[in-house]
Amino acid sequence: MAHRKIPQRVFSRAKEDAAVANAATETPQTVSDSYKLAFQDSDFLLRDDLRPIRFQLELLKPELLLEEANIGSTFVIYGSARIPEPAKADALVESATTDKQRRVAERLRAKSRYYDEARKLAQIASQCPLDAAGKRQFVVCSGGGPSIMEAANRGAQDVGAESIGLNIVLPFEQTPNPYVTPHLSFQFHYFALRKMHFLLRARAVAAFPGGFGTFDELFELLTLVQTGKMAQLPIFLFGKEFWQRIVNFDGLVEEGVIGEADLNLFRFVETAEEAWDKLNLYYATRDRVHLHRDPAPRES
Numbered sequence: 001m002a003h004r005k006i007p008q009r010v011f012s013r014a015k016e017d018a019a020v021a022n023a024a025t026e027t028p029q030t031v032s033d034s035y036k037l038a039f040q041d042s043d044f045l046l047r048d049d050l051r052p053i054r055f056q057l058e059l060l061k062p063e064l065l066l067e068e069a070n071i072g073s074t075f076v077i078y079g080s081a082r083i084p085e086p087a088k089a090d091a092l093v094e095s096a097t098t099d100k101q102r103r104v105a106e107r108l109r110a111k112s113r114y115y116d117e118a119r120k121l122a123q124i125a126s127q128c129p130l131d132a133a134g135k136r137q138f139v140v141c142s143g144g145g146p147s148i149m150e151a152a153n154r155g156a157q158d159v160g161a162e163s164i165g166l167n168i169v170l171p172f173e174q175t176p177n178p179y180v181t182p183h184l185s186f187q188f189h190y191f192a193l194r195k196m197h198f199l200l201r202a203r204a205v206a207a208f209p210g211g212f213g214t215f216d217e218l219f220e221l222l223t224l225v226q227t228g229k230m231a232q233l234p235i236f237l238f239g240k241e242f243w244q245r246i247v248n249f250d251g252l253v254e255e256g257v258i259g260e261a262d263l264n265l266f267r268f269v270e271t272a273e274e275a276w277d278k279l280n281l282y283y284a285t286r287d288r289v290h291l292h293r294d295p296a297p298r299e300s
Contacts, residue, residue, distance in 0.1 A: 014039065058193040062186045066164070066201065069184060072135030074164065074201045075125040077118055078217050079148025079208030079238075081174075083108055085115040114208045114238055115151045121206060121272035122155025122163065138204065139164060144176045144185060148208045153179035166194050195220060204234045204279050209242045225265050226258075232265065234282045236275045240268035 021037050024030045038044060045054065084092050089109035096102035125138040140156040142149040144165025156163035157179045165180030167187045176185050188194035195217060199205075207218045218237075224230035237243045252258045269275045 055190065055193065058188060058190055059196065062166075062197050063200070065183070065186075069162070070134065070136055071139050071164075071201060072131060072133070073137045073139070073203040074141040075121075075138040076141045076198050076202045076205045077122065077148065077152035077208070078143070078205065078210060078214045079114070079118060079152075080111075080210035080214060081143075081145045081147045081149065082211070083111050083115060083147045083209065085147075085151065086112045088112075111209050111239070111242070115148060117238060117270075117272050118148050118151035118206070118208055119155035119158070121275060122152045123159050124272055124276045125204075126156040126159050126161035126163065139201075141166065141198065141202070142180075143167065143213070144180050145174050146177055148210065150177035150179060153177055153181075156181075166197055168194055199224070199230065202233065204236070206236045206238060206275060208238045222262075222265055226262055234275075234279045235266040236269045236278070237266050238269055238275070240270070243268065 018037060018040055021040065029035055033041060033043060036044070044050065089112040093102060093105040093109055096105045122140045126140055128136075128138040131137055140152050140161070140163040142152040142163070142165055144153070144167035149165070153163045153165060154177075162181040162184055163179070164184045165176050165186065167174060167176050167185065168191060169187060169189055186197070188197075198217065199221060205218075205221060207214060218235075221230075221235065225232050225235070243249075249258075249263055253260050253263065267278060269278065
């Protein structure tokens with residue numbers, strides 16, 4: 001038998017049968033929707049009954065493509081879609097027509113420095129060398145939209161690296177920012193599956209100031225780590241003043257609804273370099289109970 005070649009497969013590939021089906025002679029039967037191959041019938045796939053299948057497809061497609069792209073881990077960057085880059089911050093203030101709009105615009109301008117920090121963090125992470133198995137590590141991953149998300153993908157492009165964008169279908173159009181690597185740009189129907197893909201390969205997460213979407217993503221991550229459903233990993237909150245003004249973390253401890261140890265799940269940082277240094281320390285020590293919080297100052 002050594003001289004005989006054993007075929008690798010005996011059934012036609014789906015792609016081949018799909019081509020044959022598309023070339024079928026038109027008859028009343030072949031033009032009916034019922035005659036379409038199930039996986040080519042978009043109306044069938046969009047039925048409510050097929051939701052479990054769509055969940056599977058939305059989980060599987062990015063997983064396969066990211067694996068084929070040789071991505072071992074990601075550095076996920078969350079943040080607002082409304083914070084302008086510094087070059088556009090002044091224009092936002094100038095366009096304000098009321099005192100309230102001006103105050104908000106000035107606050108956004110003050111936070112515009114985080115655009116630069118997100119861009120710088122992405123530049124640093126994107127220069128991480130391949131691991132021993134040839135996998136790419138700490139590949140930048142954002143929500144694919146504007147502002148802080150744009151800064152993340154832009155920073156990767158600055159250093160000639162690829163980056164991931166996980167976009168979502170919304171009632172209003174949200175086009176992927178132009179810095180996302182095209183073949184790593186994904187669109188989701190289900191928020192749940194999108195958030196799952198944010199974290200499946202995440203080995204570090206940075207949360208910049210943001211709104212409902214940023215809070216949703218950050219607090220789901222903190223819940224997963226707090227409950228032990230996900231291993232601890234470096235979680236950086238950029239902008240201590242913002243986060244402490246908006247979220248009273250110590251108050252949650254005082255009210256007894258979280259434990260004091262839960263405050264060790266994240267660390268406040270201000271700069272990209274600070275976050276990267278702390279990430280290196282975390283993985284150098286590989287201490288899963290690594291304190292992620294600066295010690296409280298002693299009372300004098």
